Amino acid sequence: GAGVSQSPRYKVAKRGQDVALRCDPISGHVSLFWYQQALGQGPEFLTYFQNEAQLDKSGLPSDRFFAERPEGSVSTLKIQRTQQEDSAVYLCASSSPGAAKETQYFGPGTRLLVL
Amino acid sequence: LAKTTQPISMDSYEGQEVNITCSHNNIATNDYITWYQQFPSQGPRFIIQGYKTKVTNEVASLFIPADRKSSTLSLPRVSLSDTAVYYCLVGFSGGYQKVTFGTGTKLQVIP
Numbered sequence: 001g002a003g004v005s006q007s008p009r010y011k012v013a014k015r016g017q018d019v020a021l022r023c024d025p026i027s028g029h030v031s032l033f034w035y036q037q038a039l040g041q042g043p044e045f046l047t048y049f050q051n052e053a054q055l056d057k058s059g060l061p062s063d064r065f066f067a068e069r070p071e072g073s074v075s076t077l078k079i080q081r082t083q084q085e086d087s088a089v090y091l092c093a094s095s096s097p098g099a100a101k102e103t104q105y106f107g108p109g110t111r112l113l114v115l
Numbered sequence: 116l117a118k119t120t121q122p123i124s125m126d127s128y129e130g131q132e133v134n135i136t137c138s139h140n141n142i143a144t145n146d147y148i149t150w151y152q153q154f155p156s157q158g159p160r161f162i163i164q165g166y167k168t169k170v171t172n173e174v175a176s177l178f179i180p181a182d183r184k185s186s187t188l189s190l191p192r193v194s195l196s197d198t199a200v201y202y203c204l205v206g207f208s209g210g211y212q213k214v215t216f217g218t219g220t221k222l223q224v225i226p
């Protein structure tokens with residue numbers, strides 16, 4: 001594809017509701033990252049996949065956050081029992097590691113508002 | 116992960132050259148320096164990356180002194196569309212490494 005796409009672009013959830021955010025990386029990109037960006041702050045790392053393997057989930061803020069990439073392409077970030085502090089923009093990025101520089105290509109993000 | 120320090124904000128008039136400096140005193144031998152640009156309601160976009168001396172592309176130049184403890188992103192003749200947040204990142208290139216964005220520098224270009 002032309003770039004990383006994310007859906008939905010905006011999501012409003014009631015506190016306690018479960019949400020699922022989707023990321024379609026650039027075709028062929030092995031690496032996939034999820035970030036959380038609070039208003040006025042830089043993106044903060046959540047988790048990293050290499051193909052279908054989740055190699056680093058150290059940034060996930062609680063066990064309510066869960067990410068998967070079952071076939072090594074599309075990824076879903078799921079947040080269970082959403083809380084108001086989960087309100088943020090969730091960014092997905094993909095890259096293709098190799099001998100050269102590993103540049104991350106970001107999607108437009110999903111803006112989540114928890115009421 | 117090497118920590119970076121950059122100004123919180125900068126203002127510049129249209130047509131001027133803008134230089135944004137980033138400090139990274141504990142940069143490691145294998146670390147590359149990467150700059151991203153982020154517009155409102157968009158994800159960050161890669162601008163430029165370098166290891167030492169000078170790198171130039173169609174968008175910007177990156178100056179890295181010999182000790183590599185700082186770097187300067189140079190944007191020639193900025194326009195209003197360059198108004199954005201600019202992030203300096205330091206990390207190993209050639210494989211996975213969790214990167215830290217920091218708060219970035221908010222550049223406001225004034226007509």
